[in-house]
Amino acid sequence: MWTFLKTQYQQTNVVSHVLLHKQLNEIQMVSFPTTKAFLEAWQAANDNLLIAGLTLPEEVQVNVLLNALPDSWQSFVSQHSNTPNLKLTTLLTNIRQEDQI
Structure with missing residues (x-):
């Protein structure tokens, strides 16, 4: 029974x-409707992965987040795609700042 449950x-x-x-x-x-709502939903989905025990490498998280931005953010994406060792926290901050501009 234990083997069955484990499987x-x-x-x-x-x-x-x-x-x-x-x-x-x-x-x-x-x-x-807003960048704030988008980032909250994205962070919640990312947190759900962590809760489930699946930790994505930071580089993957950064790539997934950059990919989620619309075409109108292409220059932002291009600029940040070329940033070596870009941290997720830095990217999140930069998205919020870009939204304020």
């Missing part, structure tokens, strides 16, 4: 991780 739980974990990762990847800024 079922592990399959559920894999499925949950895939679904949570998909949710994070599907969040796009254009779907939200």
